[in-house]
Amino acid sequence: MRINVLVAEIGSTTTVVNAFDGIFEGCPKFLGQGQAPTSVNEGDVNIGLKTAIEDLKNNLDVDELEYDELIATSSAAGGLKMTVHGLVYDMTVRAAKEAALGAGANIKLITAGKLRRTDIKKIKDTNPNIILIAGGVDYGERDTAIYNAEKIAKLNLDVPVIYAGNIENQDEIREIFSTINAKLYIVENVYPKIDELNIEPTRRVIQDVFEEHIIHAPGMTKVREMVTGPIIPTPGAVMLSSKLLKEEIGDLVTLDVGGATTDLHSVTEGSEEVNRILISPEPFAKRTVEGDLGVYVNMNNVVGRIGIDELSKRLNISEGEVSKLIENHKPIPVTDIEKRFVEELTIEAVLTAVERHAGKFRHLYGPAGKKTVAEGKDLTNVKYIIGTGGALTRLPNRVDIMKKIAACNKGNNLYPTKQSEILVDNKYIMASLGVLSKTYPEAAFELLKDSLIIG
Numbered sequence: 001m002r003i004n005v006l007v008a009e010i011g012s013t014t015t016v017v018n019a020f021d022g023i024f025e026g027c028p029k030f031l032g033q034g035q036a037p038t039s040v041n042e043g044d045v046n047i048g049l050k051t052a053i054e055d056l057k058n059n060l061d062v063d064e065l066e067y068d069e070l071i072a073t074s075s076a077a078g079g080l081k082m083t084v085h086g087l088v089y090d091m092t093v094r095a096a097k098e099a100a101l102g103a104g105a106n107i108k109l110i111t112a113g114k115l116r117r118t119d120i121k122k123i124k125d126t127n128p129n130i131i132l133i134a135g136g137v138d139y140g141e142r143d144t145a146i147y148n149a150e151k152i153a154k155l156n157l158d159v160p161v162i163y164a165g166n167i168e169n170q171d172e173i174r175e176i177f178s179t180i181n182a183k184l185y186i187v188e189n190v191y192p193k194i195d196e197l198n199i200e201p202t203r204r205v206i207q208d209v210f211e212e213h214i215i216h217a218p219g220m221t222k223v224r225e226m227v228t229g230p231i232i233p234t235p236g237a238v239m240l241s242s243k244l245l246k247e248e249i250g251d252l253v254t255l256d257v258g259g260a261t262t263d264l265h266s267v268t269e270g271s272e273e274v275n276r277i278l279i280s281p282e283p284f285a286k287r288t289v290e291g292d293l294g295v296y297v298n299m300n301n302v303v304g305r306i307g308i309d310e311l312s313k314r315l316n317i318s319e320g321e322v323s324k325l326i327e328n329h330k331p332i333p334v335t336d337i338e339k340r341f342v343e344e345l346t347i348e349a350v351l352t353a354v355e356r357h358a359g360k361f362r363h364l365y366g367p368a369g370k371k372t373v374a375e376g377k378d379l380t381n382v383k384y385i386i387g388t389g390g391a392l393t394r395l396p397n398r399v400d401i402m403k404k405i406a407a408c409n410k411g412n413n414l415y416p417t418k419q420s421e422i423l424v425d426n427k428y429i430m431a432s433l434g435v436l437s438k439t440y441p442e443a444a445f446e447l448l449k450d451s452l453i454i455g
Contacts, residue, residue, distance in 0.1 A: 104236025
C-alpha cells in the first residue's frame with residue numbers, strides 16, 4: 001500500500017503516526033493511526049517511529065506501507081526549551097514571551113533588565129535550545145540588550161540566539177556574536193513602538209530554528225534519516241491549525257488538556273468596544289501553557305485545587321474511594337468512575353486555564369469618578385471553542401465540560417459567550433494537520449473540517 005503523507009507526533013513518552021492520502025489529488029482523507037513508546041532514551045527516535053509505523057500497518061491490515069512524505073511535530077527531548085531576556089517585563093519581555101509561546105516553546109527562564117550573576121547561572125543550568133534577546137523600542141534604549149548579549153556571548157553555549165530588539169543594535173549584536181560558535185538570527189523588533197506588538201516574525205524564526213536544531217537533541221540525531229519534511233514543536237502545530245481555522249470559520253479558542261499541562265490557544269482580535277479601553281496590546285494569536293494543570297502527571301495539583309472532600313461530593317463516593325482513585329490513577333481511564341474522576345479534573349483544568357488566559361474589566365477611581373478599563377485577552381468575539389488532546393476528545397462529557405466556560409463567567413471576565421459553538425477534534429489530529437498545513441493548507445483545512453464535523 002502506498003500513501004501520500006505520514007505525520008509523526010514525537011512526544012516525550014509516546015510517538016503517534018497518522019496516515020493521510022488523497023493530499024495530491026484534492027480529496028484528502030485520514031486513513032488511520034499507529035503508536036509506540038518514544039525511543040529518545042535509546043538514543044535513536046527512529047526506533048519508536050518505525051515501531052509506530054508497524055502498529056499503523058497492523059491497524060490498516062496491510063503487509064507493506066510506502067509513503068511519499070514523512071513530516072513531524074515533536075515535544076520529545078524536553079520540547080523546545082527557551083530563555084527570554086528583555087528590558088521591561090510589561091513591554092518587550094512580554095512581547096518576546098508571547099512570540100516564544102505562540103511558536104510552541106517551553107519557556108524555562110524570563111528576565112527583565114540587565115542580567116545578574118544568578119540569571120547567568122540559571123541560563124547555564126537550563127541548557128536551552130534557543131535564547132531570545134529583546135529590549136528597547138526602535139531608536140529607543142540600547143544599552144540593556146547590548147549588555148545582555150555580551151554576557152550571553154561570553155557563555156559560549158553553542159546555542160542559537162535570536163535578537164528581536166531595538167533595530168539600532170543589530171550591527172552591534174552581529175559584532176558581539178561574530179567570534180563564537182552560537183548561530184545568530186536577527187529578526188524585526190517584537191516591540192517596535194510603545195503599545196505595538198510585532199511577534200509573528202519572531203514566531204516564524206523560532207519554529208525554523210527549532211527545525212534546524214532539533215536533530216541535535218538527545219535521541220533525535222538520526223531523525224532526518226526518516227523525516228523528509230518539516231519538524232515543528234507540537235504546541236506550535238496546534239497554533240498553526242487554530243490560525244488556519246480562524247481564516248476560514250472565524251474567531252476561536254483551542255483547548256488542549258494533557259497529562260502534564262493545559263494549553264490554550266486563542267486567535268481573535270477581540271471586540272472594538274473592548275479594544276478601545278484596553279490598557280496594553282494583546283497578540284492576535286495568543287498561547288498560554290499552564291504547567292501545573294494536568295490530569296495525569298500533575299493530577300495532584302488539580303486534586304489539591306478541588307479538594308478530596310469536594311471530589312467526594314461531586315462523584316457521590318466516600319473520601320476513601322477518592323483516595324483509591326488517586327492512588328491507582330491511570331494515564332487512560334477505563335471504568336465509568338475513573339472517567340468521571342478525570343472529567344472533574346478536566347473541568348478544573350479548563351476553567352482555571354481560561355481564567356488565567358482571558359482578560360477582565362477593571363474599575364479605576366480618580367478625581368473624575370469611576371473609569372472602566374480592560375486588561376488582558378478579549379475572548380468575547382469567539383465563535384468557536386475547540387477541544388483537542390486526550391481528555392477533550394475522548395471523555396464522554398467533553399462537550400458539557402467546554403460549555404461550562406461561558407456559564408461560569410461572573411460578568412467581569414472577557415470570556416467566550418454562550419453563543420460560542422463547541423467543536424471537538426474527534427480524530428485527535430489537530431497537531432498533525434498544523435504541520436501538514438505548512439505545505440498543504442487546503443488539504444489540512446478539509447481534514448480539520450472532517451475531524452471537527454464542520455459543515
